[in-house]
Amino acid sequence: MNVNQSAPPVPPFGQPQPVYPGYHQSGYGGQPGSTAPPTSYGAYNGPVPGYQQTPPPGVSRAPPSSEAPPASTAQAPCGQAAYGQFGQGDVQNGPSSTVQMQRFPGSQPFGSVPLAPVVSQPAVLQPFGPPPTSAQVTAQLAGMQISGAVAPALPPVGLGYALPPGSQMTGPPGPPPPMHSSQQPGYQLQQNGSFGPARGPQPNYGSPYPGASTFGSQPGPPQPLPPKRLDPDAIPSPIQVIEDDRNNRGSEPFVTGVRGQVPPLVTTNFLVKDQGNASPRYIRCTSYNIPCTSDMAKQAQVPLAAVIKPLARLPPEEASPYVVDHGESGPLRCNRCKAYMCPFMQFIEGGRRFQCCFCSCINDVPPQYFQHLDHTGKRVDAYDRPELSLGSYEFLATVDYCKNNKFPSPPAFIFMIDVSYNAIRSGLVRLLCEELKSLLDFLPREGGAEESAIRVGFVTYNKVLHFYNVKSSLAQPQMMVVSDVADMFVPLLDGFLVNVSESRAVITSLLDQIPEMFADTRETETVFAPVIQAGMEALKAAECAGKLFLFHTSLPIAEAPGKLKNRDDRKLINTDKEKTLFQPQTGAYQTLAKECVAQGCCVDLFLFPNQYVDVATLSVVPQLTGGSVYKYACFQVENDQERFLSDLRRDVQKVVGFDAVMRVRTSTGIRAVDFFGAFYMSNTTDVELAGLDGDKTVTVEFKHDDRLNEESGALLQCALLYTSCAGQRRLRIHNLALNCCTQLADLYRNCETDTLINYMAKFAYRGVLNSPVKTVRDTLITQCAQILACYRKNCASPSSAGQLILPECMKLLPVYLNCVLKSDVLQPGAEVTTDDRAYVRQLVTSMDVAETNVFFYPRLLPLTKSPIESATEPPAVRASEERLSNGDIYLLENGLNLFLWVGASVQQGVVQSLFSVSSFSQITSGLSVLPVLDNPLSKKVRGLIDSLRAQRSRYMKLIVVKQEDKLEMLFKHFLVEDKSLSGGASYVDFLCHMHKEIRQLLS
């Protein structure tokens, strides 16, 4: 986790854009235009605190945040593994990919459509690396040809598509074709008849394509040819793109000094050096080059959005942001727009004034901040001050930034445990109480503090609530029961929230007694809203922010506020009423959440349901307070304890910013218009977060409100005001400068598809609250087609309409978008429950780009192909059944699920080494733990599993699946390039469909 500590690096970021007519905001998350009263955070958005004092610019490093986790809890290394470089493939002048496809007349939009592919990649002109050379590749497949211009040095062109044996390369390598200013760097598609069936009489194919000519450029007479599927190897491969980026950009640090640089992919391990822009770990953009005008942006339809993770954890090699202390004068800000001092502010008049880079206002420099300028107009102390030289840093906040003009108290954690029959019977209560005894020693600390400043409290509940007095002076804990759940109050103040070390004996005694006290309970009914209410009231009474950890098992049907009924109804799927399954069944929880936010009360919910519990309603408060939801269906201690305890440990130890407000300021011409994530908004600009941890992201969409300027670019500044774990009020600032363009080609060269997909998924997942799911899917498809059609029309070289041409940076857009379209939320299979859908919907809302990337396109790793000695992760293969060999075993993970698939013909020695049984038939299907065996293969596989788990923010439970076993169906659900049982299209079919949509737009 991160939180403050040293100078960090920063990266570039992207852009936002148009919203589809149809759905806007949902009731969750931020709602521009909502009428709730503004929050009262002192001067945060108010007047600049006066500068009376002139303390020396105190720049200090924040003490290392203490999150030393217990050995059992590995901290995820920031989602990435190694660190690399940039250069090749840096897409400044991105090439495009071309897939020529021809559909047979009469074929279905989705389905097995025969195509004649021609894949080609243009040469790339890049800012980094040597000029590429290009080569023509023409591969003759059975009945079809693949050809393309290859730029060998770069993103392995042509290599992206594995050519089958017998492929031929023709044509000498040569210099890249000249670039046209308005076109993608060029490469000419071969327009002569060498492109496959439709191109005329060629040996090996002919065609019954009665409609072929419809597609233009198909001069040849129809000839008979059996329909062929598009070769999956001939279409853009996610694996290849990921590998290429790792190879090209994984070895050099990403230095953030240059405006508008596209960072390496989230799947590449790289180090970041902050030279003035925020690291991509904090901010990623859908594009790093924004169209200058809204007309251009509308034409391209590329959403301009930034995915911001303000408290992102950094790898150990990168330093946390410096903390700057300006003393009582507080941080220096623009008088007009309130933007904070940053490297883009322009000092003038010998350093006596500065011009705001966001609003152009001229401000006086306060005397204590004055410094001379050098001959370039730069302050001579620029490199001594983080706020003048770095993309990310923190300011200590003054009392003006505190609620009620009072410095905050340290936050508190309240553990609220369901002790109804189900919770006791499953063993949950005993397990949890035992774990808490040791876990309380690992509450978040900061600044090298010996112990955490966080106080703790305990509540148990079923239909009534039990509060505990655990004051250190007591010999035994005392219980106080509140049965009037309709009018919740906190029966004790003194002794409820305590310091762990002072009250350790009493707490231990309480945790020992709780499982015994309720061991014989017959109470099956629970309340829910009153529990949250009680926790929030307790924090209010203690005048502090904090977090509630709720451990809950069932639908709250007991008579109380927030009582729910079972309204699950699968018959609503695919009807106009399907949206109600995602909406809360009562408004009571939104009201409660609003109160929690005002108090800085963040709620984390651990659910242990045996049946429907209405996740859509129960997750409203966690969602609006910046909390997390965890779900363990049919929880059994023996099967699920490792997963639950791992999640719990990580969650409790997370560094969290409390009582936070985030504001994104932009330079003139664009502004933030829409927000996605786990937070609350009571006005159109301030994102309020009762709590914000290092895993949560806020996605912000931007729109034009004026013309942008190529020379000055566009600037974003994200300011997060929060209370640290120790109770210190701070401001974390992230700055990012983007380029602006007057040529669409520049936009398409600087997009980031993974971020685009993150945005589009969140947009769609919010859309299902208000629109039929089919409408949401169609909207996504239309937008994607518009994006690609605009590219084709304005940026690609003239070519046959039978060719699908994709911008190089977006060549994976179709495959990834298809994964979103067929995800459980948008196209559920029969096995997916309503609660699962609500749960996933809510999770995706705050995922970062790395998480959505692997969630929608899972990683599939063959285990016996690479040498056992190899310490590195084996290269992944595409998520399709066609890639599975029955003689191998594979790991598949998507950040939430982890499977080990065993082929039926896997060698007996492998079976013995991994499972300690003598044959495939003896392997237990559904196994969740591999035996610990002392042999290289066993060690390697278990090590790999550990490493995958460490990379993710939630523990992934292993499931062993045998080929042709009934569990295999579950596994196949994640082979996302294939057609899905729920009707989701295969990648090949979707690409054909997308091509058709594009052609319709172009015609």
Ligand SMILES: [Zn+2]
């Ligand atoms: Zn300003």
